[in-house]
Amino acid sequence: MNTSIKKIFLAGDIGGTKTLLRLFEAGGGVLAERRYDSASFASLNQVVAAFLNDFPGTSLAAACFGVAGPVQGGRAKITNLPWQIDEASIAAEFHIPQVRLINDFQAVAYGIEALDSQDLATLQDGVPQEGGARAVIGAGTGLGECFMVWQGGYYAAFPSEGSHADFAPTDALQIELLHYLAARYGHVSYERLLSGPGLVNIFEFLRDSQGRQATAELQSAMKAGDPAAAISDCAMGGKDDLAVSALDLFARIYGAEAGNLALKVLARGGMYIAGGIAAQIMGKLKDGEFLRAFADKGRFAGLLEEIPVHVVLNPKVGLMGAARVAERIVL
Numbered sequence: 001m002n003t004s005i006k007k008i009f010l011a012g013d014i015g016g017t018k019t020l021l022r023l024f025e026a027g028g029g030v031l032a033e034r035r036y037d038s039a040s041f042a043s044l045n046q047v048v049a050a051f052l053n054d055f056p057g058t059s060l061a062a063a064c065f066g067v068a069g070p071v072q073g074g075r076a077k078i079t080n081l082p083w084q085i086d087e088a089s090i091a092a093e094f095h096i097p098q099v100r101l102i103n104d105f106q107a108v109a110y111g112i113e114a115l116d117s118q119d120l121a122t123l124q125d126g127v128p129q130e131g132g133a134r135a136v137i138g139a140g141t142g143l144g145e146c147f148m149v150w151q152g153g154y155y156a157a158f159p160s161e162g163s164h165a166d167f168a169p170t171d172a173l174q175i176e177l178l179h180y181l182a183a184r185y186g187h188v189s190y191e192r193l194l195s196g197p198g199l200v201n202i203f204e205f206l207r208d209s210q211g212r213q214a215t216a217e218l219q220s221a222m223k224a225g226d227p228a229a230a231i232s233d234c235a236m237g238g239k240d241d242l243a244v245s246a247l248d249l250f251a252r253i254y255g256a257e258a259g260n261l262a263l264k265v266l267a268r269g270g271m272y273i274a275g276g277i278a279a280q281i282m283g284k285l286k287d288g289e290f291l292r293a294f295a296d297k298g299r300f301a302g303l304l305e306e307i308p309v310h311v312v313l314n315p316k317v318g319l320m321g322a323a324r325v326a327e328r329i330v331l
Contacts, residue, residue: 064105111321138275
């Protein structure tokens, strides 16, 4: 009789808006999963405590958390949340032998290999190169970027804070946008544009610089809830011309920066568009504006047209990636 007990692991996807936690057995069997409002807690330790209180006596072999911010020396600060996260603190408080913090987009990258075909929507087939480098970009609460290199039988993911690099406008309208946001922020990064707040920035720029007004319906929706979601919903439904213009410009800038990243790492293995916004604006990503901006790189346009481009549809891809890393820790 096989009396071996499967090891149990903890995985987390930690963002400025939400925290997802998963308890699972070796091999991927999910025991429990919860979603928490990140802003309702003072620290990740508090969230983990609330989660594990429902499973007293559970012994964990390892844990991995994908966190929205840079990780250095086993510590991280969430970019859009006042949390300081420390591997050693979590390990000591919850008696976990090994704890690993990785960048949230590293987690997304590791999760890509766990996706099924229905979890991806292809924008451009391209000419995929086996073992070629991959790149991941995704707009949500903020903007994430990373790249992947084939090493030792699987893709290893490497973090990046490229979303905070200087925004490079590509036409006269975008130059005006840069000046508008520079007066507001000083430094203008791609995250100031390619994120939920970034879409609002673009909308306000078009409103203020062109003297345009949103419909009463959109203005009401923006005040009542998430303004970025209201803008994208009205744009996708064709209910507001100003919202449509804002989302058009957002998509062009998104495509341009995705192309920048693909060029920098020569992502012949594929470019993956993740983050919470992409799946909500699939119609816009498919209308050609995104891909035209993606490939608009002068002499290297042909190379960009050969790179496969996929949209990640599974919102739990980061959690899936953190789970894969948690298991690898003890191998």
